[in-house]
Amino acid sequence: MADTATAPPDTIEIERRPGPIDPRLWRYSATARGYLVLTVVMSLVDVMMVLVAATMIGRVLAGVITTDVRSVGSWITELSVLAAAMVVRVAATWLHARYAHRSASRIVAELELEVLDAAAALPPRELDPRRNEIVTVLTRGLDGLRAYLTGYVPALFLALTLTPITIIVIAFHDLTSALIVIVTLPLIPVFMILIGLLTKGKSDRSLDAMTALSSQVLDLLAGLPTLRALGREKGPQERVRALGEAHRTTTMSSLRVAFLSGTVLEFLATLSVALVAVSIGMRLVYGGMPLEAGIIALILAPEAYRPLRTVGNKFHAAEDGMAAAGRAFSVLDSIPVPATPTSTEPALPAPDGDPSPVRSSSTHGCEIVFIGVSVSGRHGYAPYRLDAVCRPGAITVFTGANGAGKSTALLALLGLIDPGDGVVIADGSPVSANDSWWQQVAWLPQRPILVPGTLADNLRLTGADPDEEELNTVCAATAFDVVLEDLPRGWDTRVGTDGTGLSLGQRQRLALTRTLASPRSVLLLDEPTAHLDEESEARVLDTLRDLARAGRTVILVAHRPALLAIADEIVTVRASGQP
Helix, strand or coil: CCCCCCCCCCCCCHHHCCCCCCHHHHHHCHHHHHHHHHHHHHHHHHHHHHHHHHHHHHHHHHHHHHCCCCCHHHHHHHHHHHHHHHHHHHHHHHHHHHHHHHHHHHHHHHHHHHHHHHHHHCCHHHHHHHHHHHHHHHHCHHHHHHHHHHHHHHHHHHHHHHHHHHHHHHHHHCHHHHHHHHHHCCHHHHHHHHHHHHCCCHHHHHHHHHHHHHHHHHHHHHCHHHHHHCCCCCCCHHHHHHHHHHHHHHHHHHHHHHHHHHHHHHHHHHHHHHHHHHHHHHHHHCCCCCHHHHHHHHHHHHHHHHHHHHHHHHHHHHHHHHHHHHHHHHHHHCCCCCCCCCCCCCCCCCCCCCCCCCCCCCCCCCCEEEEEEECEECCEECCCCEEEEECCCCEEEEECCCCCCHHHHHHHHHCCCCCCEEEEEECCEECCCCHHHHCCEEEECCCCCCCCEEHHHHHHHHCCCCCHHHHHHHHHHHCHHHHHHCCCCHHHCEECHHHCCCCHHHHHHHHHHHHHCCCCCEEEEECCCCCCCHHHHHHHHHHHHHHHHCCCEEEEECCCHHHHHCCCEEEECCCCCCC
């Protein structure tokens, strides 16, 4: 096995964005594919109606000016065709705009659900550093796709259809005007490229600033009770102000460039049309071209520039949307694909009649065996070739240097991470991420997971439903009884998302109480006494000894000497490259 691994990128880079239309958008959204077809059809209808209207206007005006036929009845056919073309064009534009806004909402909703499902499927060690980025993309970032879908995409298809067809029709009537359009038209994309180079990365920087600002504010709100208790509630204000100023600066910079670039593109298009008009006017004066051809060329000239002008004006709105979409696609593309097992260890078959591992529903633990477990990380494998036997009735402690993969080993045991190599076996069968296994495990992570609701609701998450005496004993061991005394409603006290309303230490005590009160047979605790004083720590260690003696399988991740002292088995976890 190699000692190094390639780390997944935390953010997508703007240089990797594949062109003006990302094909992944159509791959991940069924609505987007239907919208693409409608946009192409409506673009072709618009092109045809523009050509028909210009031809009819030129024919009528030239005929009225150069002939004696000036009654409306003499031109009824041409006027009827012109009216029909205008009605069809207005109806097509209205239909596309109506469907575009509905489709944009559906596409954004589909992508949000896809990203949410993909984020839930990510391994925890990959999800954790990207959590704030994903939240920002889901809550605000993807809304920028609406302007991209309703404005930029239709303009882009018009540029691919209307502009070349219009030039061909102009050339058929007046080759000189067509040559002027061909010569001046590239100025618009050239200036768009220059503007794009100037604004390169602005949307990504704006999204980064918004992500940092939102995460900082959310963390501040969540920890406000603790900060107020310590008299530090005004401490982070300078940092929040600096982040807000950074977001304002990047946003205003993008807006300034957007307004300036729009002005430049409008000026270039107007100047180019003026050149065509002057050329046509001079030749008409000297009789160098027919009036009908001149009128048609003059009407069609602005239509040749209009799509590119619109693309330039919509470019910045598209950049914001595609910056967020690019990060959303980076999440979708990082969904782990099941790899072919590389372990040389033979797979242990499940018992006959039950494809899932058999685990006892009693409080008696099971024997857990790590065989050559290696998990790929950012800088290699952590853990690397982990071998350990965790027996029921004993306390097993995983220790080692920071970053060695101790917490990751617990995730592999839970089935939340697939080892790159090796296998984790419980009761003779490989562990897998299923309810039957999770119902046997109580897990205390470094960052406890609390849900909105009462304290009692959070207590019952691990199946804990002890009698009053047993609960009081556990609360006394974790010092959570002191917390309850300060809460007027006791266990009926409500908390918000992630335990908002409790301090960090109170959340840790609640999660520890929940784990120790759980009847489940396997207890996994990651630094369980990190926020406890020595007296509380001693009571928790006594409780862990009692649970192990009762037959539970107790696995701890620890550095503290007191936790190492109660271990029946100490396993040193190492990453690749560590001695």
